[in-house]
Amino acid sequence: MDERVAAARTRFRLNGAPVTLSPVPGERLSEVLRERLGAREVKIGCNAGDCGACTVLVDGAPVCACLMPAQQAEGRSVETVAALVRDDRHGRALAAAFQNRAAAQCGICTPGMITAAVALLRADPVPDEAAIMDALNGVLCRCTGYRAIIAAVLEAGRSPLPGGAGEVGSAVRRLDGAAKVEGREAYGDDIAPPGTLEMRVIRSPHPRARFALGDLDTFLAVRDGLEAVLTAADVPGRNAFGTIPGFIDQPVFAEAETRFRGEAVAAVIGTPEAMRRFDPADFPVTWTPLPAVATLAEALAPEAPQLHAGRAGNVMCEGFVECGDPEAALARADVTVEGRFRSGFVEHAYIEPDAGYARMRDGRLEVQACTQAPVMDREGLEDILGMERGSVRIVPSAVGGGFGSKLDLSVQPYLALGALTTGRPVRLAYSRIETMQVTTKRHPSDILLRIGARRDGRLCGLSFAGDFNTGAYASWGPTVANRVPVHASGPYRVADYRAEARAIHTHCPPSGAFRGFGVPQAAIAQEVLFDEIAEKLDMDPLEFRYLNALENGLPTVCGQVFEQGVGIRACLDALRPAWTAARDEAAAFNARAASDGGPRRKGAGLACGWYGCGNTSLPNPSTIKAGIRADGTLVLHQGAMDVGQGANTVIAQIFATALGVPLGCVTLVGADTDVTPDAGKTSASRQTYVSGNAARLAGAALRADILMRCNASEAARIALGAGAVEVTEGARTQRLPLGRLPPDAEGYVLRAEETYDPPTRPLDASGQGVPYAQFGYAAHLVLVEVDTALGHVRPQRFTAAHDVGRAINPLLVEGQVHGGIAQGMGMALMEEYLPGLTENLHDYLIPTVGDMPPVETLIVEEPDAHGPYGAKGLGEHVLIPTAPAILNAIRHATGCRLRAVPVTPDRMRAAILERQK
Amino acid sequence: MAYSAPSTLQGALSALAAGPVAVIAGGTDFYPGLRDAPAPTDLLDITGIAELRGIARTPTGWRIGACTRWSEIVRADLPPAFDGLKAAGREVGSVQIQNAATVAGNLCNASPAADGVPPLLTLEAEVELASDRGKRRLPLGEFISGVRQVALRPGELVAALHLPDPPAGARAGFAKLGSRRYMVISIAMVAVLVRLDGAGAIAEARIAVGACSPVARRLPALEVMLAGCPAARLAGFDIAPAHLEPLAPIDDLRGTAAYRLDAVAELCRRALAEAVGVAERGDG
Ligand SMILES: Cc1cc2nc3c(=O)[nH]c(=O)nc-3n(C[C@H](O)[C@H](O)[C@H](O)COP(=O)(O)OP(=O)(O)OC[C@H]3O[C@@H](n4cnc5c(N)ncnc54)[C@H](O)[C@@H]3O)c2cc1C
Ligand code: FES
Ligand code: FES
Numbered sequence A: 001m002d003e004r005v006a007a008a009r010t011r012f013r014l015n016g017a018p019v020t021l022s023p024v025p026g027e028r029l030s031e032v033l034r035e036r037l038g039a040r041e042v043k044i045g046c047n048a049g050d051c052g053a054c055t056v057l058v059d060g061a062p063v064c065a066c067l068m069p070a071q072q073a074e075g076r077s078v079e080t081v082a083a084l085v086r087d088d089r090h091g092r093a094l095a096a097a098f099q100n101r102a103a104a105q106c107g108i109c110t111p112g113m114i115t116a117a118v119a120l121l122r123a124d125p126v127p128d129e130a131a132i133m134d135a136l137n138g139v140l141c142r143c144t145g146y147r148a149i150i151a152a153v154l155e156a157g158r159s160p161l162p163g164g165a166g167e168v169g170s171a172v173r174r175l176d177g178a179a180k181v182e183g184r185e186a187y188g189d190d191i192a193p194p195g196t197l198e199m200r201v202i203r204s205p206h207p208r209a210r211f212a213l214g215d216l217d218t219f220l221a222v223r224d225g226l227e228a229v230l231t232a233a234d235v236p237g238r239n240a241f242g243t244i245p246g247f248i249d250q251p252v253f254a255e256a257e258t259r260f261r262g263e264a265v266a267a268v269i270g271t272p273e274a275m276r277r278f279d280p281a282d283f284p285v286t287w288t289p290l291p292a293v294a295t296l297a298e299a300l301a302p303e304a305p306q307l308h309a310g311r312a313g314n315v316m317c318e319g320f321v322e323c324g325d326p327e328a329a330l331a332r333a334d335v336t337v338e339g340r341f342r343s344g345f346v347e348h349a350y351i352e353p354d355a356g357y358a359r360m361r362d363g364r365l366e367v368q369a370c371t372q373a374p375v376m377d378r379e380g381l382e383d384i385l386g387m388e389r390g391s392v393r394i395v396p397s398a399v400g401g402g403f404g405s406k407l408d409l410s411v412q413p414y415l416a417l418g419a420l421t422t423g424r425p426v427r428l429a430y431s432r433i434e435t436m437q438v439t440t441k442r443h444p445s446d447i448l449l450r451i452g453a454r455r456d457g458r459l460c461g462l463s464f465a466g467d468f469n470t471g472a473y474a475s476w477g478p479t480v481a482n483r484v485p486v487h488a489s490g491p492y493r494v495a496d497y498r499a500e501a502r503a504i505h506t507h508c509p510p511s512g513a514f515r516g517f518g519v520p521q522a523a524i525a526q527e528v529l530f531d532e533i534a535e536k537l538d539m540d541p542l543e544f545r546y547l548n549a550l551e552n553g554l555p556t557v558c559g560q561v562f563e564q565g566v567g568i569r570a571c572l573d574a575l576r577p578a579w580t581a582a583r584d585e586a587a588a589f590n591a592r593a594a595s596d597g598g599p600r601r602k603g604a605g606l607a608c609g610w611y612g613c614g615n616t617s618l619p620n621p622s623t624i625k626a627g628i629r630a631d632g633t634l635v636l637h638q639g640a641m642d643v644g645q646g647a648n649t650v651i652a653q654i655f656a657t658a659l660g661v662p663l664g665c666v667t668l669v670g671a672d673t674d675v676t677p678d679a680g681k682t683s684a685s686r687q688t689y690v691s692g693n694a695a696r697l698a699g700a701a702l703r704a705d706i707l708m709r710c711n712a713s714e715a716a717r718i719a720l721g722a723g724a725v726e727v728t729e730g731a732r733t734q735r736l737p738l739g740r741l742p743p744d745a746e747g748y749v750l751r752a753e754e755t756y757d758p759p760t761r762p763l764d765a766s767g768q769g770v771p772y773a774q775f776g777y778a779a780h781l782v783l784v785e786v787d788t789a790l791g792h793v794r795p796q797r798f799t800a801a802h803d804v805g806r807a808i809n810p811l812l813v814e815g816q817v818h819g820g821i822a823q824g825m826g827m828a829l830m831e832e833y834l835p836g837l838t839e840n841l842h843d844y845l846i847p848t849v850g851d852m853p854p855v856e857t858l859i860v861e862e863p864d865a866h867g868p869y870g871a872k873g874l875g876e877h878v879l880i881p882t883a884p885a886i887l888n889a890i891r892h893a894t895g896c897r898l899r900a901v902p903v904t905p906d907r908m909r910a911a912i913l914e915r916q917k
Numbered sequence B: 001m002a003y004s005a006p007s008t009l010q011g012a013l014s015a016l017a018a019g020p021v022a023v024i025a026g027g028t029d030f031y032p033g034l035r036d037a038p039a040p041t042d043l044l045d046i047t048g049i050a051e052l053r054g055i056a057r058t059p060t061g062w063r064i065g066a067c068t069r070w071s072e073i074v075r076a077d078l079p080p081a082f083d084g085l086k087a088a089g090r091e092v093g094s095v096q097i098q099n100a101a102t103v104a105g106n107l108c109n110a111s112p113a114a115d116g117v118p119p120l121l122t123l124e125a126e127v128e129l130a131s132d133r134g135k136r137r138l139p140l141g142e143f144i145s146g147v148r149q150v151a152l153r154p155g156e157l158v159a160a161l162h163l164p165d166p167p168a169g170a171r172a173g174f175a176k177l178g179s180r181r182y183m184v185i186s187i188a189m190v191a192v193l194v195r196l197d198g199a200g201a202i203a204e205a206r207i208a209v210g211a212c213s214p215v216a217r218r219l220p221a222l223e224v225m226l227a228g229c230p231a232a233r234l235a236g237f238d239i240a241p242a243h244l245e246p247l248a249p250i251d252d253l254r255g256t257a258a259y260r261l262d263a264v265a266e267l268c269r270r271a272l273a274e275a276v277g278v279a280e281r282g283d284g
Helices: A029-036 A081-087 A089-100 A110-123 A129-135 A147-154 A177-181 A216-221 A272-277 A296-300 A326-332 A374-385 A412-422 A432-438 A477-487 A519-536 A541-548 A568-596 A647-659 A687-709 A810-829 A879-894 A905-916 B009-018 B070-075 B080-091 B095-100 B103-109 B117-122 B220-226 B231-236 B257-276
Strands: A010-014 A017-021 A055-058 A061-064 A077-079 A197-203 A209-213 A226-230 A264-270 A285-289 A315-323 A335-343 A355-361 A364-369 A392-394 A426-429 A445-453 A459-471 A497-505 A600-612 A622-629 A634-637 A666-669 A717-721 A724-729 A732-737 A748-756 A775-787 A792-803 A855-860 B002-004 B022-024 B042-045 B055-058 B061-065 B126-131 B134-139 B144-146 B157-164 B171-177 B188-196 B202-210
Touching: A029 A055, A055 A110, A061 A110, A061 B095, A081 A089, A081 A110, A089 A110, A089 A147, A089 A177, A110 A129, A110 A147, A110 A177, A110 B095, A129 A147, A147 A810, A197 A272, A197 A412, A197 A432, A209 A264, A216 A226, A226 A412, A264 A272, A264 A412, A296 A459, A296 A497, A315 A477, A326 A445, A326 A459, A326 A497, A335 A519, A355 A412, A364 A374, A364 A412, A374 A392, A374 A412, A412 A426, A445 A519, A459 A477, A459 A519, A477 A497, A477 A519, A477 A600, A519 A541, A519 A600, A519 A879, A541 A568, A541 A600, A568 A600, A568 A775, A568 A792, A568 A855, A568 A879, A600 A879, A622 A647, A622 A687, A634 A647, A647 A666, A647 A687, A687 A717, A687 A724, A687 A748, A775 A879, A792 A810, A792 A879, A792 A905, A810 A855, A810 A879, A879 A905, A905 B257, B009 B042, B009 B126, B009 B157, B070 B080, B070 B095, B070 B103, B080 B117, B080 B171, B080 B188, B080 B257, B103 B117, B103 B157, B117 B171, B117 B188, B117 B202, B171 B257, B188 B257, B202 B220, B202 B257, B231 B257
Parallel strands: A010 A077, A197 A426, A364 A392, A459 A497, A634 A666, A792 A855, B002 B042, B022 B042
Antiparallel strands: A010 A017, A055 A061, A055 A077, A197 A264, A209 A285, A226 A264, A315 A497, A335 A445, A355 A364, A355 A426, A445 A459, A600 A775, A622 A634, A622 A748, A717 A724, A724 A732, A775 A792, B055 B061, B061 B157, B126 B134, B126 B157, B171 B188, B188 B202
8 A cells, every 4th residue: 555645644642532634744743743733742952862852652662752753653652741640650650759859940851851751660660770860861951960850750659748838948849840740831932823923043154254135035025935034124223132231232133244153144934834844045145254263362362353343352341359469479378379271162051942932912012932031131122123111021931941041132032023024923943053053151261370378278369360252242241251250269268369350252152141150160270279279288178178268257359248147168067077988988999999900080079169149239129029819819920030940939938938828828920021020130149039038028018018907916827818818816816808908900909019139339440349248158079980091080979068048948959959060060071062063962962861970968058147038049059169079079089180171081081191191 | 745654665665766755764863964954855764664674583694674773672682692782772872762763774874973883893784775676785894885975876775684693602792982971972982792712712703893983893903813812801901003903083072083092992891891791890
């Protein structure tokens, strides 16, 4: 029988129900499932088999739906997570365990993880850790560091519910966890209805090129289903976006010359059918490649092409902090060390490529896309569109990971222009290659550092000069240049200090915000040299750090004196037992290995970090609003974007605690620029601290209002009932009937809205001032094993002590720690983005489930007077100590001093051979 | 514009003879290779052809159908001489990839880093090619002629691999070097097949190395050298540059040429030790 099934039908069972359809030749199963059958729980992270987000079961076997021609499903059974967690006993058990373990952070990998895990449990209901790793090896997660996922699969079916009623300090499940494990969460590409017009951006294939657009009218006219082409000429407002006033320099569409590979010059809009046929290579544009600068050295050369007028020598900006007399101190120091340290671009590699949907509604524009900064997006788009304030509404989609990159506009300007130009809804999802080519990266760094110390172990002078490759446009480069000098001392008392950082333009993708804003790069240099100077002083690395650690009452390098809340010594104290054990273990192992001639060596390494929470010396207020409806519903307008870190839960916990009600009473309304006040951007580890404070104030204000109305004292208990609030004090219970109170325009009979802005002061010309109201502190220890014959470095376990002031939710604290360590480990050992070479998840390697060793999290609580219930920020702090701890462990294991990351096996092996010479 | 999925080899060969079509099997190289371009619309899906599936015993050895998935190879009941092939199969991408990717696809894609090639070289595989003009066989080393180059003529498909019976009692090993634990393209990999004599010394050794030359290569000089070496001495066996002479590694983003050569010697020792079952140094 034949065979030609071009127009023929494909029949299969989807989650038990028969389906029949006619896929287009080449159409992937993932496309059919998502666009024709509504199975948007099947996620697309790469369309190339590398991420596993699209995993479905075909006849029970996990496969990547993105690599399977839809016709191959003929006659087979296809299962997706949505049905598995409903109908399959393993799926149900996994859904519960994933929530109990907070194994879904952003949740974009969760459908693939649970689906792969169901296949495992069907074959092996009680798998061990090795079997779990083998079974989940095809699904990448960028948020969790995998350990919570492994734990969830291990204990599926008998996973204990984490405790507490949701008050501050309790390790409750995430409030948004069920939607994530059930595949209901709608990310950027999950919003547009099928059939929506699609967009495709036309991009420069060269790092730098002049270009001429061809005949666009003819191009459009001869192609069925193409609706519009957009270019710079179609931008009604300012053809520029950016993140920092004075540095709004990135065009939506380049106008004559592109400055990095992947820069947009045009966008094409068409029906889904037309866009499926459209090959960007057919777009009429001619390129004239021009000489480009890729590295710091090239960009700084006198003859280098200049990227931007007014930024002479390609220097975009500089940051500077100085105190004491560093040169004199270094001159009188008993011992000094110095080094030059380098790092490359690091890609955020969130699993959800940037995507969104936009439409015009009543003359206003509405954009639903993944973002970390909805209000900044709104303002940026209004400027691009030349529309007045209030014309744009941003309703963020769920965010499948951000880590800093989704602070910047990506798809939004194109979506906005597309909807405005066509008057119709449009969607745009970046491909994996696009997202890696054009979104921001961690800054490559080139750092010169000198450190001195006295014989007694006290630091005596530190001089830091760092150049950061900021790429073609500013993005958050100025923030990096400012933050690095403030942090480059590490959490230590350094009386004589000088640090300067420069952000340098190159013809590379813009470097922007990535967990730590340049501080992780600086920490590598500082913490690695600390080990070297400790060795010169014959001091234990931990004790050397302890001796020099900042304390309450001692000034930072910015002259800021904290009277309370400095927790670095507490972190080191917490780590000390594990440190001794790890050093002993390494020594014993190495003694055995040396005697039997084995190639493996172990080493234990340590590093510290600190990080200021909130914007550097700039206002960054958050506002939180809450209201109670006449029926007794308590609504929290929570605008702090939850990008997986847990703001939805943490902010609600703080609010509920301040109000004095169980967390279960809170109904969340998320970010939406029309109905939820601005809680600022999810960056700078500020949401728990800043928005948390606004939530605390809002809860307290609502509580005060209720107590006042009932004439009750602060000691009274509040309970929300149907249509009434009950206030109990001692034996007396009062009812406040809500029906009698007048509702406001939003239907609230009681409401509160409060704002918090961290108290900071500007830095003077020497960088002296009050950059942050609080810092968080951390110390990491890692035990590594180095295969000296092959150069493999395998971390065996991490112990991470984090001073979080107060753990609002210990489960989520642990999640941040694991995830940050995984990223720090990636940066140390495998990750390097090379434009044009590693622009997919096949060649750009991030840790897999098999790379991540166990992590012991030691939560240290040194309360901060400014933090809500004493809490400090955490998100970025985590990956600061990880990479230097690994480098220090490698040195302990092998004696090799590595001054560049990533330490790939070939670089490790080269260092070992060099040392053997 | 057509998608054809014949159920017989003859049907596929006719479709192929009729005009240019893109052959697709597991799709795991096909789709990623498109990058951001649209898929070609004339597609010949060969995975529905029963004759191209499965592993079968033949009078002189084994036949592996072209469209046999890596996961089927991993699960198949095969003699220990195939352990290296199975180990390689377990390293092809991930579980998801192994459930889709076919063995012939791995060969036809002709990546220097194809994990399937070195163990198949040690098994002395022959590739059976079919067209509507008939069938022919080529040794694997001739079938893959260069980077992304195979000796497929227009109208031809790979129908199967034929593996002669391995030497009785032979054992095999595979060692892959990558920058992370899973889902990683090999920096280098080594497959070995060895047979020990009654005294526990090597009677015959076959060694093939991938990702260190345009096409994976056997190392005949090393194989000869190894004959007579007691199994217990394999872990520390000295491998000289001359033994690696067929290799011509390059520098790329996964590693330098020098590193590859250096690592290959160690990988050879480890794969040999694994095959003969001696514990690696320092593992105890
Ligand atoms: C995420 C990921 C990880 C991977 N990791 C690895 C790895 O670690 N090691 C490794 O070796 N490979 C790896 N691969 C590559 C790939 O999975 C293998 O090469 C696979 O075996 C290819 O088989 P396929 O059936 O999917 O081929 P397809 O993609 O279907 O086809 C590949 C090519 O071969 C042709 N072809 C296929 N079958 C035949 C035939 N019978 N006759 C003629 N032509 C044919 C096709 O026309 C096409 O050009 C990986 C791929 C992905 C996506
Ligand atoms: S989307 Fe299919 S593997 Fe990434
Ligand atoms: S939770 Fe896994 S990628 Fe975000």
